[in-house]
Amino acid sequence: MHTLPRVPENEIRNRIARFQTTLQELEADGALITQNVDLYYLTGTMQNGILFVPQTGEPCFYVKKSVTRAEYETILPVQPLGRMRELGGIIETRFGSVKKLAIEMDVLPYGLATRYLGMFPQAEAIDISFPLRLQRAIKSEYELQQIKKAAVYVNEIVASLPGYLQKGKTELELSANIEHVLRLKGNIGIYRMRGYNQELCLGMVASGSAAATPTYFDGPAGGLGVQLASPQGASPKPLKTGEPILIDIATTVEGYLIDQTRMAVIGDLDPEMERAYEVAVSIIREMEQMGKPGVEWQALYLRSLEMAEKAGLSNHFMGYGPDQAKFLGHGVGLEMDELPILAKGFRQPLQEGMVLAIEPKFTFPGRGVAGIENTYLVTKDGLQPLTIAPEEIVRIPE
């Protein structure tokens, strides 16, 4: 039936094995996994269903739709879901009694969670979200290969920018160009966020005053957007001479994202933006050295705050004033808001194999946003760039 590439079998086996080790540590009898991205990660298929992973032994994927397609896409056992009210009994018959059940409390809606927990009236519920996200934060060689392919696509965009950029063209037109090229390369057109209500619009191309417009999005650069119904990203504002143009682009390969921001300017850049950009680059360089296994996630953010302060740019860092985002970077993988989170209060250590985007940016209301963003792999020697695009500002003659 299909011609699309599948997730390799050993990937799925290894992921399930690591996840079961976590269930054992938590003394959970099993996990009921329902969210589409977690399902894809643990099974290799995103068909609609409920995965039960016991503490030991083979999991079972109970599929609502499409059973045919799930059977092709995953190596795990597939069963038709049947009547939901019978699922608890079916699971306990197959796997034994469930006294402690792990569910994804960060994404599973309250109504559904109540219904699922009702199927196991004897069970205590625990939240598996953070441990599962922590597992997902550490990438395998296969996962890194996908992100590296994505890096090639977003690099090609940067190389093409001189052809796309011209005065008077709108942010939306530039963004639509970029989106079109990435789509033809197989982008799925959806950038997944795990956080409730967080959405990522396709085009994070934002220039000058429009880029400095604050947004609901948990990120440093907002953007005006095209409708109040999606108030972020590219807007109908035309590109002007001398203002910073931020090109914050992602793409997906086998569901894996990369995140990269480059800056462009038509004519001569506002000198204050030029300086802010250099400060952002110096922060990135410092983080590359600091970002080693064992270092607390928050340490990178706190150091970047110090550097922004020393440069006299505290109030502009990661948004302006009350609209500042309180972080420096985020994990990247199947979702754009993965672990680690580089923010105050996160004392967890970096681990080898984590992939994260670091995005120091400075906002100047009414004028623009200057900054940079690379995606990195945590290695024992520090952060190794997965982003391959040159860092230099793309300068277009006026």
Next chain:
Amino acid sequence: MHTLPRVPENEIRNRIARFQTTLQELEADGALITQNVDLYYLTGTMQNGILFVPQTGEPCFYVKKSVTRAEYETILPVQPLGRMRELGGIIETRFGSVKKLAIEMDVLPYGLATRYLGMFPQAEAIDISFPLRLQRAIKSEYELQQIKKAAVYVNEIVASLPGYLQKGKTELELSANIEHVLRLKGNIGIYRMRGYNQELCLGMVASGSAAATPTYFDGPAGGLGVQLASPQGASPKPLKTGEPILIDIATTVEGYLIDQTRMAVIGDLDPEMERAYEVAVSIIREMEQMGKPGVEWQALYLRSLEMAEKAGLSNHFMGYGPDQAKFLGHGVGLEMDELPILAKGFRQPLQEGMVLAIEPKFTFPGRGVAGIENTYLVTKDGLQPLTIAPEEIVRIPE
């Protein structure tokens, strides 16, 4: 700061007033609204925060980010959110004690819901999702205007199809063309679904055998997709002579969607597909007559099942065999899966002002999907089309 159009003041006032009538009927002291689309509907802004709507009197929007932008975008009172743990006290001080609290149990994640309900330890929680969705199902004149503008854009796509369609071009290339044109018209690039895990990829262009590939998506036509990480919609399959090409397109105006499917063919269409298309059209004609206020939602679905059976196409209707979707149509507005739901078990009556898409489609594994979809307004005389594109199959000479 902004130049984007705002939702008119009387819209927001009317929506809040209608919603408060519902709260009174349910004897709820207030509703805690958190989901971004519900927030946009009730406030006019999609900034990140929590809206408290009391049974009577002025609501208050407690905003996390961006307060500046929320103050501009909504006419309702805005307060900075501050510390979450204090919000319960702040709300009860302002609005009085909360004994019965309405929340959106269908979308609010379990972890967050538990936290929010913990702020009101004395309160009984009730689910406001269905009543709020029912209110949203009935569109105002302003809302209809947005959907009518969207109808113009998707009609233009159909008119341009002869220029886009050629043998050997891939589904993905055709889809990328269409997406690019719609994006330039201001499409936000996000098609919102309320259902857990439901996503709508941009390009629902699907042809021949690839269109007949089943998917997890709760819709009749699936599509292979470009990656297993988003297993639906346009695929790398090239367009071939004689097979049905389904062009299921949506776009957004001020967040409002329209949903429309047209069919195209290069050369002569497979006669069985031609016939299935005619049956789909006859179902649509019947529904236009039947769809009057007071008629049960399920009645339309059940009648369409009868018509499919009479045509000998039961097993092909809305997907094939075990992968059939069990519905005929759905409400359309700020989300693609709004009320009403035309499916068995839904005995609620159609109401004047509801907007819905009706999409009879027939799936033939290995060969293709044939069908049509229009968006309609429920009037006392039956369904009035909001879709303006001609229904004829777009025929491209070989």
